[in-house]
Amino acid sequence: MKNHFYNIKTQILIVLVLFVSTILIKSQISGNQVYKNQNSYQNNRVQISDSKNIYTTDSTMVINVNVLLNKKADFLKITLGLSEEAESPKKAIEKINVRIQNFIRKLSLLGIKKENFFVDFIAQTKVYDVSLSDDKKLISEKIKGFEIKKNIIITISNHSEIEKIISYASDYQIYDIIKVDYMNDDLEKIHQELLYEANKIANRKKEEYLKSYKKEIIGNPTMNYSLNYIFPASQYQQYSAYESSDFDLMRGYYNNDLMIKKMERKSKTFYYEGIPYNGFDKIINNQDPEIGIQYIMNISVKYDFKKNR
Numbered sequence: 001m002k003n004h005f006y007n008i009k010t011q012i013l014i015v016l017v018l019f020v021s022t023i024l025i026k027s028q029i030s031g032n033q034v035y036k037n038q039n040s041y042q043n044n045r046v047q048i049s050d051s052k053n054i055y056t057t058d059s060t061m062v063i064n065v066n067v068l069l070n071k072k073a074d075f076l077k078i079t080l081g082l083s084e085e086a087e088s089p090k091k092a093i094e095k096i097n098v099r100i101q102n103f104i105r106k107l108s109l110l111g112i113k114k115e116n117f118f119v120d121f122i123a124q125t126k127v128y129d130v131s132l133s134d135d136k137k138l139i140s141e142k143i144k145g146f147e148i149k150k151n152i153i154i155t156i157s158n159h160s161e162i163e164k165i166i167s168y169a170s171d172y173q174i175y176d177i178i179k180v181d182y183m184n185d186d187l188e189k190i191h192q193e194l195l196y197e198a199n200k201i202a203n204r205k206k207e208e209y210l211k212s213y214k215k216e217i218i219g220n221p222t223m224n225y226s227l228n229y230i231f232p233a234s235q236y237q238q239y240s241a242y243e244s245s246d247f248d249l250m251r252g253y254y255n256n257d258l259m260i261k262k263m264e265r266k267s268k269t270f271y272y273e274g275i276p277y278n279g280f281d282k283i284i285n286n287q288d289p290e291i292g293i294q295y296i297m298n299i300s301v302k303y304d305f306k307k308n309r
Contacts, residue, residue, distance in 0.1 A: 053065065053205075054205060058307060059305050060305060061206075061302070062301070063300070063301045065198045065201045065299050066281055066298050067194050067198045067282045067284070068277070068280045068282070068284065068286075068294060069284040069296075070285040070294055071184055071292050071294070072288070073159070073182035073183055073292050073293060074183060075155055075157045076156055076182055076183065077181040077183065078154045078156065078165060078177070078179075079151055079152070079153050079177075079181075080174050080176060080177060080178065081122075081149065081150075081152075081174075081176035081178050082150060082152070082173070082175075083096070084099070084148050085146070085148075086145055086146060087145045088146060089146045092145070092146050096150055100150065102172060103152070103168065103171075103172045103174060104117055104152075106171070107168055110165070112156060112161075116155040118152075118153040119150055120152075122150055122151055123147075123148075124146060124148055125149075126147075127144045127147050128142065128144060129141075129144040130142070151178065152174070159290070180233075181231070190295055191227055195225065195297060195299070198225070199299065202299060206303065215306075217303050217304065217306070218305065218306045221301050221302060223302070224300045225300070227295060227296070227298075228296040229294075229295060230274070230295070231293055232291050232292070235274050235294075236270040236271065236273070237270060237271060238268065239268070239269045239270060274291075274294055
């Protein structure tokens with residue numbers, strides 16, 4: 001009977017270890033931006049209507065134009081997270097700073113300059129533990145030490161450097177890749193080029209309509225436009241449903257012993273799916289496979305017609 005209870009306690013301990021391991025795995029995953037955003041994937045999607053884009057009455061005409069630009073990033077910002085524990089805040093700061101300085105020094109081998117780094121102090125928190133009294137009747141909570149959290153923000157211009165940075169970071173126990181931001185330099189130039197393309201298409205549609213229906217425009221047209229920025233982080237979709245191992249508690253078939261049924265670990269991944277191309281009058285750089293930023297220019301031009309008598 002004693003061995004029977006011992007086996008049950010051992011099996012329960014295994015279950016607890018597996019449960020804690022699963023939580024730790026998910027805690028690391030939750031720091032990854034793409035895992036966070038996939039939950040709100042549909043909310044971040046921009047939908048472009050592919051319905052008719054010329055609206056007319058006997059006195060007006062409204063032309064809508066949508067243009068999509070796929071643009072490579074001119075530079076990327078990588079945010080890495082790290083933490084350090086010690087018995088005092090001073091020692092924790094000293095230890096984490098040594099790791100950061102050595103990491104930055106090693107990245108200089110990639111030609112990344114010091115002005116391309118920024119260290120962001122995130123938090124200082126107390127770390128608690130518990131102790132058991134001598135008579136084994138009282139469990140007390142006590143401060144074990146302090147934890148310092150910092151983020152390292154790195155700007156690079158070459159996408160191929162990301163893997164090298166991650167590899168170097170692991171040498172200093174920096175494992176949390178929080179996010180990668182895609183950026184372009186000359187947004188005003190992008191804006192003007194897309195507006196030019198959209199107006200060119202609107203003028204072509206106007207001329208085709210006037211040629212077909214013999215209408216006469218009076219006065220000057222009015223125009224409204226908008227420019228949307230779609231960043232890659234909001235455009236990833238989950239491919240599978242499971243990541244961590246699953247297990248069930250069950251009783252034995254021939255006896256009442258507690259057993260654990262462990263399920264096979266399933267893989268999970270994500271893939272990039274940009275804005276669907278339906279509904280656009282023109283798509284620029286649609287053959288480039290490199291993931292970048294998508295810009296959507298929409299214009300609406302209203303013309304007044306001379307009424308027929």
